[in-house]
Amino acid sequence: MNIQQNIDVLQQKLSPYSCKLIAVSKTYPAETVMAAYVAGQRAFGENKVQEMTSKYEELPKDIEWHQIGHLQRNKVKYIAPFVSLIHSVDSLKLLKEINKEAKKNDRVIDCLFQMHIAKEESKFGLSEEEVLEILNSQEFQEMKHIRITGLMGMATNTDNEQVIRGEFSMLKKLFDTLKTDYKNLLPAFQELSMGMSSDYKIAAEEGSTMVRIGSAIFGKRVYQN
Numbered sequence: 001m002n003i004q005q006n007i008d009v010l011q012q013k014l015s016p017y018s019c020k021l022i023a024v025s026k027t028y029p030a031e032t033v034m035a036a037y038v039a040g041q042r043a044f045g046e047n048k049v050q051e052m053t054s055k056y057e058e059l060p061k062d063i064e065w066h067q068i069g070h071l072q073r074n075k076v077k078y079i080a081p082f083v084s085l086i087h088s089v090d091s092l093k094l095l096k097e098i099n100k101e102a103k104k105n106d107r108v109i110d111c112l113f114q115m116h117i118a119k120e121e122s123k124f125g126l127s128e129e130e131v132l133e134i135l136n137s138q139e140f141q142e143m144k145h146i147r148i149t150g151l152m153g154m155a156t157n158t159d160n161e162q163v164i165r166g167e168f169s170m171l172k173k174l175f176d177t178l179k180t181d182y183k184n185l186l187p188a189f190q191e192l193s194m195g196m197s198s199d200y201k202i203a204a205e206e207g208s209t210m211v212r213i214g215s216a217i218f219g220k221r222v223y224q225n
């Protein structure tokens with residue numbers, strides 16, 4: 001795997017769009033992350049708190065760490081001191097915990113609502129109705145240590161481009177609606193995190209501002225228990 005070359009190719013393909021590359025480094029060792037760092041990459045995505053925390057400790061401190069996978073409430077405290085953006089907020093309870101831990105660290109933590117857009121049952125995420133419920137709640141409106149900067153979504157895992165495009169386009173529409181309808185409550189709403197190795201091109205065309213790419217940079221993942 002030539003990580004430098006893979007990153008260069010992706011940056012070139014993304015250059016017509018205002019779309020930031022988040023290198024998804026889950027399962028890859030710190031040395032591999034370092035190779036991407038040397039190639040100029042600074043934003044990395046992880047889905048396991050322990051893995052992110054140990055890489056954070058080991059690697060240069062100007063790396064931005066993005067939490068991209070389901071986050072358990074009892075683990076928020078470990079990443080609250082340093083996490084750059086949490087892409088996977090899927091409940092008010094989780095948001096309250098993030099707010100609490102951010103306050104302890106004297107920080108405001110940026111968060112995205114993860115939306116359920118795929119056909120698959122198993123993927124985490126909120127419905128439009130649930131997001132509106134959160135936004136309209138007094139509890140949400142009183143939180144001072146979180147900042148909602150946008151939405152995240154994962155398309156159905158399929159070869160059918162029309163299905164993927166339809167889901168991304170639906171998410172972009174919701175993003176635009178919320179940005180307009182809740183502009184006082186969501187003044188920093190600007191990020192749309194969508195697109196992975198297999199579908200980032202479609203996502204960029206549909207208005208993504210952040211693509212989360214792992215295997216197209218680092219090669220096939222080998223999962224261990």
Ligand SMILES: *Cc1c(COP(=O)(O)O)cnc(C)c1O
Pocket residue numbers: 024026047068069154195196197198212213214215216
């Ligand atoms: C693993 C993961 C990715 C990256 O997947 P690739 O197919 O390797 O690009 C993106 N987003 C989330 C939420 C992930 O868990």
